[in-house]
Amino acid sequence: MRTYFHSYHRPELGLDYYGITIIPNExxxxxxxxxxxxxxxxxxxxxxxxxxxxxxxxREGKDLVHFGI
Structure with missing residues (x-):
């Protein structure tokens, strides 16, 4: 799953275990x-x-933010 760690300038895959993950709408x-x-x-x-x-x-075309596990 394509995500971003801490900002849109750090593309990654999956969830950042201890930090912030931005999960884009796509x-x-x-x-x-x-x-x-x-x-x-x-x-x-x-x-x-x-x-x-x-x-x-x-539905609203928004991203989600995940704050670590």
Whole structure:
């Protein structure tokens, strides 16, 4: 999944474990698939909320920011 670490000047792949990751709009569908295909997804309210946020950002043409794991 194409992302950026800390700024749009540092293209990367995946999530920065301890720092800020910018997930661009074009990567949101892949991120959504990863979240919703998790085994924990059916029981997790947090993952369900995240999936809803991803859908909203994608629909509004926005990027998401992830602040480490």
């Amino acid at each position: 990567s949101l569908s892949m991120f959504y698939n990863v979240v919703t295909q998790s085994r924990a997804f059916p029981q997790s309210e947090a993952l369900s909320d995240l999936a809803s946020l991803i859908v909203r950002a994608e």
